[in-house]
Amino acid sequence: MQQDSSNAGKNPSVFSRRGFLKGAGAAVAATGVLGAAALPTDARSSEPTTVKADEVVPLRFTLNGKSVEVKVRTGYTLLETLRDHLDTTGPKLACDYGACGACTVLLDGTAVNACLVLAVECAGRKVESVEGLEQGGKLHPIQEAFMAEDAMQCGFCTSGMLMSCKALLDRNAHPSHNETADALAGNICRCGTYFNIYKAVDRVAKSGGK
Amino acid sequence: MSIEDRKVKLVLGFAADRQEVELTIPDEEPTPWDLESKFSVVGGKHARVDALAKVTGRAKYTHDINLPGMLFGGFARCPHAAAEITSVDAAEALLVPGVKAAIPMTQDRVRYAGQPVCALAATTRQALAAGIAKVQAVYKVLPHAARIDQAMADAAPLVHRNQQSNLSGSGQPRNAETVAAELEKSAKVVRATARTQVQTHASMETHSSVAKWDGDKLTLWTSTQATFGVRSQVADALRIPEANITVICDFMGGGFGSKFGAGYFTAIAARLAQECGAPVKIALDRREEHTDTGNRPDSIQEMALGVSTDGKLGAYSVKIHGTPGIGRGAGARNPMIYDFPREMRAVAQVEVATNAGPQAAMRAPGHPQGSFALETIMDLAAEAIGMDPLEFRRINDSNPVRLQQYSDGAKRIGWEQRRKNGSATGRFRRGMGVGSSTWGGLGGPQAEVDCKIFRDGSVQVRNGAQDIGTGAKTVMAVVVAEELGLPLTKVSAFMGNTSDPIGPASGGSTTAPSIAPAARQAAYLAGRELKALVAKHLGVNADKLLMKAGRISTAEGKGLAFEEACRLIQSGEISARGKRRSNFRTYRDGVAGVQFAEVEVDCEYGLVRVVRIVALQDAGIIINRLQAESQVNGGVIQGLAYALMEERVMDRQRGHQLNADFEAYKVPGMKDMPEIECVLYDIANGGNNTSVCGIGEPTCIPTASAIAGAIHNAIGARVLSLPMTADKVLAALAQRESGK
Numbered sequence: 003m004q005q006d007s008s009n010a011g012k013n014p015s016v017f018s019r020r021g022f023l024k025g026a027g028a029a030v031a032a033t034g035v036l037g038a039a040a041l042p043t044d045a046r047s048s049e050p051t052t053v054k055a056d057e058v059v060p061l062r063f064t065l066n067g068k069s070v071e072v073k074v075r076t077g078y079t080l081l082e083t084l085r086d087h088l089d090t091t092g093p094k095l096a097c098d099y100g101a102c103g104a105c106t107v108l109l110d111g112t113a114v115n116a117c118l119v120l121a122v123e124c125a126g127r128k129v130e131s132v133e134g135l136e137q138g139g140k141l142h143p144i145q146e147a148f149m150a151e152d153a154m155q156c157g158f159c160t161s162g163m164l165m166s167c168k169a170l171l172d173r174n175a176h177p178s179h180n181e182t183a184d185a186l187a188g189n190i191c192r193c194g195t196y197f198n199i200y201k202a203v204d205r206v207a208k209s210g211g212k
Numbered sequence: 213m214s215i216e217d218r219k220v221k222l223v224l225g226f227a228a229d230r231q232e233v234e235l236t237i238p239d240e241e242p243t244p245w246d247l248e249s250k251f252s253v254v255g256g257k258h259a260r261v262d263a264l265a266k267v268t269g270r271a272k273y274t275h276d277i278n279l280p281g282m283l284f285g286g287f288a289r290c291p292h293a294a295a296e297i298t299s300v301d302a303a304e305a306l307l308v309p310g311v312k313a314a315i316p317m318t319q320d321r322v323r324y325a326g327q328p329v330c331a332l333a334a335t336t337r338q339a340l341a342a343g344i345a346k347v348q349a350v351y352k353v354l355p356h357a358a359r360i361d362q363a364m365a366d367a368a369p370l371v372h373r374n375q376q377s378n379l380s381g382s383g384q385p386r387n388a389e390t391v392a393a394e395l396e397k398s399a400k401v402v403r404a405t406a407r408t409q410v411q412t413h414a415s416m417e418t419h420s421s422v423a424k425w426d427g428d429k430l431t432l433w434t435s436t437q438a439t440f441g442v443r444s445q446v447a448d449a450l451r452i453p454e455a456n457i458t459v460i461c462d463f464m465g466g467g468f469g470s471k472f473g474a475g476y477f478t479a480i481a482a483r484l485a486q487e488c489g490a491p492v493k494i495a496l497d498r499r500e501e502h503t504d505t506g507n508r509p510d511s512i513q514e515m516a517l518g519v520s521t522d523g524k525l526g527a528y529s530v531k532i533h534g535t536p537g538i539g540r541g542a543g544a545r546n547p548m549i550y551d552f553p554r555e556m557r558a559v560a561q562v563e564v565a566t567n568a569g570p571q572a573a574m575r576a577p578g579h580p581q582g583s584f585a586l587e588t589i590m591d592l593a594a595e596a597i598g599m600d601p602l603e604f605r606r607i608n609d610s611n612p613v614r615l616q617q618y619s620d621g622a623k624r625i626g627w628e629q630r631r632k633n634g635s636a637t638g639r640f641r642r643g644m645g646v647g648s649s650t651w652g653g654l655g656g657p658q659a660e661v662d663c664k665i666f667r668d669g670s671v672q673v674r675n676g677a678q679d680i681g682t683g684a685k686t687v688m689a690v691v692v693a694e695e696l697g698l699p700l701t702k703v704s705a706f707m708g709n710t711s712d713p714i715g716p717a718s719g720g721s722t723t724a725p726s727i728a729p730a731a732r733q734a735a736y737l738a739g740r741e742l743k744a745l746v747a748k749h750l751g752v753n754a755d756k757l758l759m760k761a762g763r764i765s766t767a768e769g770k771g772l773a774f775e776e777a778c779r780l781i782q783s784g785e786i787s788a789r790g791k792r793r794s795n796f797r798t799y800r801d802g803v804a805g806v807q808f809a810e811v812e813v814d815c816e817y818g819l820v821r822v823v824r825i826v827a828l829q830d831a832g833i834i835i836n837r838l839q840a841e842s843q844v845n846g847g848v849i850q851g852l853a854y855a856l857m858e859e860r861v862m863d864r865q866r867g868h869q870l871n872a873d874f875e876a877y878k879v880p881g882m883k884d885m886p887e888i889e890c891v892l893y894d895i896a897n898g899g900n901n902t903s904v905c906g907i908g909e910p911t912c913i914p915t916a917s918a919i920a921g922a923i924h925n926a927i928g929a930r931v932l933s934l935p936m937t938a939d940k941v942l943a944a945l946a947q948r949e950s951g952k
Contacts, residue, residue, distance in 0.1 A: 056338070075338070077338065082337065085276070085278075086278065086337075089278055090269075091269070091272065091273075091275070091276035091278070092268075092269025092270075093269075094273075094275065094276075094416070094417070094465070095275065095495075096416045096417065096418070096465075096498070097498045097873070097874045098497060098498065099498075099873070101498075101873060101874035101875050102416070102874050104416060131269065132267075132268065132269035133268065133269045133270075135267075135268070136268055141267070141268075145267040145268065148263070148267050149259040149260075149263040149264065149267055150259060151838075152259065152260065152263075152838040152839060152841075152842050154260075154263065154266050154267070154681075155681040155682070155683075155842055155843075155846060156415075156416065156417070156463075156464060156465050156466045156467070156680060156681025157262075157265075157266035157271055157463060157465070157681060158273060158415075158416040158417045158465030158466055158681075159416050160266050160267060161269050164267060182882070183882045183883045186881075186882045187881055187882055187883055189881070189882070190416070190874060190879055190881060191416075192414055192415055192416050192466050192468075192879060193466060193681055193842075193846045194845055194846035194847070194848070194849030194850060194880070195842060195845070195846065196845075196849065196880075196881070196882050196885045197845045197849075197885060197888055198842060198845070199882070200882070200885070
């Protein structure tokens with residue numbers, strides 16, 4: 003899992019999806035644990051009630067500076083909540099298990115894989131996605147640098163790359179080559195734009211922007 | 213020659229090899245650009261025209277399409293590598309709340325693990341997963357041959373029922389006897405067997421489609437390399453008129469060959485949508501992307517090369533086995549890079565069917581495999597006759613572009629400091645290697661482009677094919693801006709909707725060289741109409757008007773600003789269509805490239821670090837230098853991964869892919885980057901009015917070969933199998949030690 007090493011673990015409510023099953027997966031897994039008798043015999047008659055992971059709950063958090071309220075199932079990831087229920091499709095679903103970084107968002111300033119965070123973990127917290135980088139019609143310097151250096155090809159990894167870069171630059175305005183490599187180690191670009199991403203980070207660092 | 217045709221003189225080639233040619237071109241064609249052309253936009257470094265959409269998250273990919281009432285579609289898949297299907301029953305799945313429809317995918321036999329047997333649509337991702345788990349399929353499991361060694365073994369289970377053997381293809385190739393006789397006579401014969409692995413495309417955006425019906429009209433959003441191909445294939449599959457289908461691909465998250473076809477999932481999405489009366493999205497997951505969307509076939513290539521004592525190539529024979537899975541076509545291509553007489557090459561291709569997902573074209577299909585083998589035998593031959601491997605290539609390669617590239621590349625990598633093979637000592641040993649490539653990539657019909665000039669002075673260029681991230685949209689915009697004498701910001705480019713004029717599938721590096729000339733012609737024709745209006749308004753001869761620096765004026769300066777001129781348009785817009793014509797006579801047939809690699813091998817752990825790659829590439833007349841460099845970098849990086857990291861691993865027992873993910877299937881990351889020096893050769897090839905050539909594919913061909921040569925140079929032993937992982941490097945070292 004990709005995390006800012008500087009902040010990881012400081013917030014007690016950051017926990018991984020690995021210990022927590024989501025949605026229907028939970029219902030299916032529970033069958034094995036609880037035995038078939040614990041589930042309704044007629045699946046059409048009701049939702050599987052024995053599985054707390056699939057309750058619907060209201061959720062409020064701050065998304066890109068605005069307070070949002072949405073009803074989610076407790077098993078929803080932050081990523082599917084953003085993409086399917088809040089039409090925030092900048093963060094991409096490319097692997098769904100924290101191996102590619104395409105869904106990277108900032109949770110209280112920390113870069114996380116939104117596919118590994120449950121939506122309910124975000125209650126009352128601040129989530130920033132690529133859509134929030136532009137402020138008052140002005141692009142963030144890292145966005146401008148990505149454009150100027152052509153740090154994208156197909157662009158599918160770009161949202162996640164940008165958020166990992168922002169998390170890095172927020173805590174370290176002048177990262178070394180190795181620090182950039184570390185911060186972006188969890189982000190895959192299949193087109194191979196890595197070279198230009200280094201250049202984009204360097205460009206921001208040199209201009210003193212954050 | 214019709215009355216409207218005209219003769220033009222062009223200077224083609226490049227600085228070191230200029231050729232004057234005379235062409236007759238039709239009236240509607242602008243005079244082709246050549247070495248003498250002066251550009252103001254073309255060849256600059258431009259941010260791509262859709263960069264803003266991509267850095268703000270506003271770019272909507274197929275994955276991002278959310279429609280009201282949209283359902284999620286997906287598949288129940290067979291867990292066995294080979295089985296007969298006794299029954300598939302979705303009745304229980306349909307009882308799961310939220311599951312709306314099930315379509316059994318009729319077949320009686322499955323031939324690879326993960327083959328779909330039933331499609332479902334449901335209101336949520338969770339309901340879909342629950343439904344898939346409830347699909348009851350009964351199988352009679354059969355023995356399988358998921359790996360090439362299993363499929364080639366005696367008494368191997370047959371992958372295809374209707375075949376006598378898993379092997380098919382040419383056992384006895386053309387020229388076999390001539391080549392065998394020539395090898396007998398050769399002063400030196402070098403033999404080796406090279407092996408390459410199965411590589412998967414692993415696009416970031418998985419294969420995906422969204423289908424929406426409006427009466428009998430179907431709209432499809434799909435992640436594709438061929439919008440028009442999808443339209444015709446889906447029309448065929450559903451037996452509906454092509455005229456009723458619109459295919460949209462505004463943004464596309466990675467295409468390396470596996471997204472040419474509509475794929476079974478697209479027609480299924482449409483059928484599910486029809487049955488449910490709601491839009492349906494199908495986006496494959498990461499495992500499905502690895503196992504069921506295509507791959508680059510592996511190869512075993514047994515070679516013999518004859519060479520004279522003075523280093524001239526004699527005869528070459530190669531027998532290639534490769535696996536297309538249950539598909540067809542697994543050739544390793546050995547193109548004529550070096551100067552073999554045609555009759556002195558004997559190439560036998562044998563396909564080995566396996567119980568694995570079908571292969572698909574992947575970035576320069578067949579070439580990286582063939583290159584690895586060919587460059588291996590070239591290096592071994594050079595070593596056998598005691599010749600420098602670069603010199604050996606020079607004296608056997610007559611391509612003027614590559615000869616220049618050998619010489620320029622050698623200087624940049626510092627080839628004169630290269631030591632003899634295996635003379636480095638100590639734990640960390642450095643070495644250098646070289647590899648070459650050839651490619652087509654000159655494009656051709658069919659492509660049509662619309663250019664519109666509006667009364668407010670804005671300009672639009674449109675084509676219905678897709679920009680898969682190569683920057684095709686930007687290429688069109690740059691070409692149009694150049695032709696009309698405008699800054700790039702004045703031109704809006706649109707691609708990815710089949711309502712617009714027809715364009716090519718993105719394969720063979722042909723998109724840019726097919727659409728750019730049509731775009732230029734469209735702008736030329738639209739500009740000519742605008743010039744006519746200006747000429748009439750000012751009372752000057754239209755032929756004397758130039759479009760430059762935002763003005764339409766005579767050489768003496770009599771004219772109008774572009775915006776002022778546009779106000780003369782009465783009808784609201786000028787619209788012209790450019791059509792891609794067949795290629796003119798070209799400077800050279802192919803596109804030439806050479807790459808050099810420097811590596812450092814940790815001889816204690818066998819780890820290879822690529823220090824530097826110098827990639828020298830014929831790039832035609834370069835439209836946008838930034839994008840061209842990005843494509844070279846991308847090709848090199850995929851080549852590097854092919855050399856050292858990527859490999860599909862199939863389980864011998866169960867026939868499953870063991871690493872159908874992003875952790876164990878190793879694609880490169882930020883930390884794997886060497887220094888890449890990209891040297892582009894602006895070559896006026898003359899095949900079309902822009903001299904654009906495609907470079908998406910050739911740059912991934914020779915990288916692994918150059919790296920293999922560098923490892924050989926560093927450790928004095930050849931690693932004959934890709935990927936060149938630590939175990940193989942250590943084994944090669946150990947073999948060298950024991951051979952001493």
